[in-house]
Amino acid sequence: xxxxxxxxxxxxxxxxxxxxxxxxxxxxxxxxxxxxxxxxxxxxxxxxxxxxxxxxxxxxxxxxxxxxxxxxxxxxxxxxxxxxxxxxxxxxxxxxxxxxxxxxxxxxxxx
Amino acid sequence: xxxxxxxxxxxxxxxxxxxxxxxxxxxxxxxxxxxxxxxxxxxxxxxxxxxxxxxxxxxxxxxxxxxxxxxxxxxxxxxxxxxxxxxxxxxxxxxxxxxxxxxxxxxxxxxxxxxx
Numbered sequence: 001x002x003x004x005x006x007x008x009x010x011x012x013x014x015x016x017x018x019x020x021x022x023x024x025x026x027x028x029x030x031x032x033x034x035x036x037x038x039x040x041x042x043x044x045x046x047x048x049x050x051x052x053x054x055x056x057x058x059x060x061x062x063x064x065x066x067x068x069x070x071x072x073x074x075x076x077x078x079x080x081x082x083x084x085x086x087x088x089x090x091x092x093x094x095x096x097x098x099x100x101x102x103x104x105x106x107x108x109x110x111x
Numbered sequence: 112x113x114x115x116x117x118x119x120x121x122x123x124x125x126x127x128x129x130x131x132x133x134x135x136x137x138x139x140x141x142x143x144x145x146x147x148x149x150x151x152x153x154x155x156x157x158x159x160x161x162x163x164x165x166x167x168x169x170x171x172x173x174x175x176x177x178x179x180x181x182x183x184x185x186x187x188x189x190x191x192x193x194x195x196x197x198x199x200x201x202x203x204x205x206x207x208x209x210x211x212x213x214x215x216x217x218x219x220x221x222x223x224x225x226x227x
Contacts, residue, residue, distance in 0.1 A: 004153070032213060043115070043202055043218030044154065051213075089153050098167065099216065101153030 003027045004092050006102035013109050019077040021105050023090030026071065030092040034099070035064060035075050038087045047088070048075070080109045113137040115219035117203050123225045129191035132222045136185070136205030142166075144216060145178055145188050146202040154202055160186065161208075193226045200224075 005024045013019045021035075031052040036044035050057040050064045050073070057064050063076045077084055090102040116135040124130050136143050141162050146154035157176065159167040162183040171178065175194070180186040190197055200223050204216040 009151075036218075041220065043204070043220050045218065046215045049213065091153070098156060098159075101155070103152050 002103075003030075004090055004100050004102040006090055006105050008105050009103075010106040010108065013080045013107065015082055015109055015111050016079045019075075019080045019084065019107055019109065021075040021077075021088050021090075021107065023073050023075075023102055024071060025073075025092050027092070027094065027100075028071070029094045030100075031095060032093040033064070033066060033073050034091045034093070035062075036089040036091060036101075038089065038104070044089055077107075080107075082109050082111050085109045115203055115205055115217055117201075117219035117222055119222055120220060121223050121225075123227065124193050125227050126195055127192040129189065130193050130224060131190075132188045132201050132203075132224075134186045134188070134203030134219060136203070137217055139207065140205035140217075141183070141208050142206045142214075143180055143186050144204040144206075145186070146204065146218075148200040148202055148221070150199070157188070190224075193224075195226050198224055198226045 003026050034049040035047040037047045038044040048059050048062045048064050050066050055066050066073045085108050087104045087106050089104045091099050093099050118133050143160045145157045147157050148154045157171045158178045160180045163180050178188045200221045202221045203219045206214045206216045
């Protein structure tokens, strides 16, 4: 049972444009959400997070939006850069702090 | 910048053999996690340590997998015997504590295991 779903295995975007990565979840008990970025041959690195009491969190070029009623969150990257090409994992936590990861979306930013 | 160290980076073994992976967390991090990432999927928690104690090993296949963190610092994950389905990336992560939902986990580069 996939509690965190990233339905797009890959996304291709032109440099300078917006990248939008989507994530859906099923467990209404999740109260904290994270995005991780992973380059080949490296472990995932934390990118940005959002608490369930907020609907938006921004950090530089990265913004995460949370729609609790739809159980949906998205990561916006503006403007996209070639160095953003990586696999992006959506993750969610309950009060027990166990982190559940989605399957990831591979982002290609074309120069 | 402090990093989580893992070794080996790559391991090829034959089924029924034993394999072991090592992880050295960031100094001072009390919580250590072992994840397994199968190709095309996200990381899945196998075991979580708080200091030397196991906090969660509910997803660890205990008939063949074992993990230890004897002195509450570095950790070893062992598989015996290895099966074809164990081929995956094994990731180690650490955090200062598991007591806060907003705690950031720092991941090592992983060990890629191929079982033939």
